[in-house]
Amino acid sequence: MNKRNKNLIYSAIGIIALFLIFVAVNFIASKINIRLDLTEEKLYTLSQSTRSVLKKLDTPVTLKLYYTKSSNMPSFLKNYAARVLDLLNEYRQTAGSRIIIEKYDPVPDSEAEDSAVMDGVTGQPLNTGDKIYLGLAVQCLDQTVALPFLSPDREQLLEYDVTRAISQITRTRKSLIGVMSALPVMGQKPTPMMMQMGQFNQTPPWMAFRELKTDYELLEIPMASEKIDPSIELLVIVHPAGISEKMQYAIDQYILKGGKVIAFLDPYSFYAAATAKNDRTAMQPPMTNSSLDKLLKAWNIGFDQEMVVADMTYCKRMVTPEKRMSFPTVIDITSDGLNKEEVFTSQLESVTEAFGGAFTGEPADGLKKSILMKSTRDSHLINSYLASNFEMVVKEFKPDDKEYALAIKLSGKFKTAFPDGKPEAAGKKEAAPAGDSIKESQKDSVVVLIADSDMIFDELCVKTSNIFGQTITQPLNDNLSLFYNLVGYMAGDSDLIQIRSRKVISRPFNVVKTMQSQAEQKFKNKILELEEDLTKAQERLSKLQEQKSKNQKSILSPEQKEEIKNFRQKETKAKQDLKVLRKELRQGIDSLETRLKWINIALMPGIVILFGIGFAIFRNRRSFVK
Structure with missing residues (x-):
């Protein structure tokens, strides 16, 4: 051989x-x-909080995944269904026999499709008339919680959604939520004084709380109370104007026992001001600001009850035939001002605040602060008595070049704001014994502070219309979504509080975005130029019209006809220029995509070929040396 x-x-x-x-x-x-998770975002690694929820299961939970396998299913949804199944397998691997996974392909007119409908999983219609399915039903005994459609847009919240459904289905009762407010957020019956004044109508509950009643049990806590029912799983406070030290002490002890709080404070409540203005029975000036001064001081959080945030970037704008108006103290916070790493704010796009304040300072030892909403650097603090004078605010505005925290989350072990025990009652000289008071929480708790209470009032967050006798409510922004997300997050399993939204790394095509941005700027300049020409043309036409006699007002003069002709020629040319610009933009992007495609196709084979050639040369040289 x-x-x-x-x-x-x-x-x-x-x-x-x-x-x-x-x-x-x-x-x-x-x-x-x-299994080895090599993704940068750790998409297929369950958090410790999910593992804790699964560890508590004492009854098997079935995860029924419905997804269409036919060719009708778009490829991106097929790929996402595979990733969903990978994550569900991670649940099964962690929980063992306590998690059962069932897969169904709901083809039309099949038992699987009937099962999907019964479980609350909805099909998404295609242009062809067919339906595709990608949903999950979580079952335990005779209870079912459905995730009707698993959208890839919520991939970073997939683990949270599944874990929350498992937590909900294993609960045996509705969560009890306490509601405390100086405003009639739960509705109000007419008082005897109001009835004497001829006011018999009952004030309905705010939409935010009407919706909560479907999923939770609500318990109203009067502002004059001195204790909080320990069975309350979440306390929602809205504009606690005039709150007593005793009530703050009760809240303090509730938190130290592990209670969770969402507090909407306000430097200027326009609802309170408007209500007092229209209330002829009011015997005292309205209390338009609110705080939890004793508690905030103990937590080392500053909140000035007299100062409102004005933001010229987020400010609400309105254009009328007469002029363009800006409302700097009514702000629409975009996604740039919302925390994308928190479950309850990561998917929101726009939140509106009216005359809201700001939180300052770093929290006390043992507490961690997370900013949920913030202003831009083009913002300024202004005194609340000037906040509704929008022209004055614009005139006096000077940006502070500082981002203000509009909503924050505090988490960790809280310490009491009342080290000497329960404060003494009015007329008494001695305080209650301090021995019965809790000085520091034994386990972590959470408090969310929002510097505006009007944001969940109906007029600021929903639009109501009557269609064929039915009241239809449409959201104006994401205000209610934020509120419901917070309640669902904090009234659920305590382990859910630690689950962050999965941070999907964005890898944008920066070159394409730059090209689009430059094109948009050119579009904007062309449009502004056209609008300016139109304004000038209208002014010239008006002057020509004024020069005509009364009996010639309805007849166009030769000068007016010529002016209209010139403008239409400019308009036609501008439209042609915009068309050419759009064509150049598409060609540039298509050319870039083609180059990237060929690089992706040829790069790896080219590297392999070069490696092979280099290795062959290396071997030949070694053979030659031998």
Whole structure:
């Protein structure tokens, strides 16, 4: 056997051996079910909080995944369904026999489709008239919680949604939520004084709380109370104007026992001001500001009850035939001002505040602060008595070049704001014994502070219309979504509080975005130029019209006809220029995408070929040396 044949035999044996080793490794790995998450976002690694929820399960939970497998299913949804299934397998691997996964393909007119409908999973219609399914039903005993459609847009919240559904289905009762407010957020019956004044109508509850009643049990806590029912799982405070120290002490002790709080404070409540203005029975000036001064001081959080945030970037604008108006103290916070790493704010796009304030300072030891909403640097603090004078605010506005925290979350172990115990009652000289008071929480708790209470009032967050006798409510922004997200997050399983939204790394095409931005700027300049020409043309036409006699007002003069003709020519040219600009933009982007496509196709084979050539040259040189 010559040397050449011998080398060929050894090479063949080596390739066969590598193949067998590869098969053996895959077989062993499939049996012991080892998983390695190499994604930068750790998409397929369950958080410790999810593991805690699964550990508490004492009854098997079935995860029924409905997804269409036919060719009608768009490829991006097929890929997402595979990722969903990978995550569900992670649940099963963690919980063992307590998690059961069932997969269904709901083809039309099948038992699987009937099952999907019964479980609350809805089909999404296509242009062809067919339906596709990608949903999840979580079942335990006779209870079912459905995620009707798993959208890839919520992939970063997928673990949270599934874990929350498991937590909800294993609960045996509705969560009890306490509601405390100086405003009639739960509705109000007419008082005897109001009835004497001829006011018999009952004030309905705010929409935010009417909706909460469907999923939670609500308990109204009067502002004059001195204790909080320990069975309350979440306390919602809205504009606690005039709150007593005793009530703040009760809130303090509730938090130290592990209670959770959402507090809407306000430097200027326009609802309170408007209500007092229209209330002829009011015997005292309205209390338009509110705070939890004792508690905030103990937490080392500043909140000035007299100062309102004005933001010229987020300010609400309105254009009328007479002029363009800006409302700097009524702000529409975009996604740039919302925390994208928190579950309850990560998917929101716009939140509106009216005359809201700001929180300052770093929290006390043992507490962690997370800013949920913030202003832009083009913002300024202004005294609340000037806040509704929008022209004055604009005139006096000077940006502070500082981002103000509009809503924050405090978490950790809280310490009491009343080290001497319960404050003494009016007329008493001695305080209650401090021995019965809790000084520091034994476990972590959470408090969310929002510097505006009007944001969940109906007029600021929903639009109501009557269609064929039915009241239809449409959201104006994401205000109610934020509120419901917060309540669902904090009134659920305590382990859910620690789950962050999965941070999907964005890898944008910056070159394409730059090209689009430049084109948009050109569009904007062209449009502004056209609008300016139109304004000038209208002014010239008006002057020509004024120069005509009364009996010629309805007849166009030769000068007016010429002016209209010139403007239409400019308008036509501008439209042609915009059309050319759009075409150039598309060509530039298409050219860039083509180059990227060829690079992606040819890069890896090219590297392999170059490596092969280099390795061959290296071997030939070694053989030549020998």
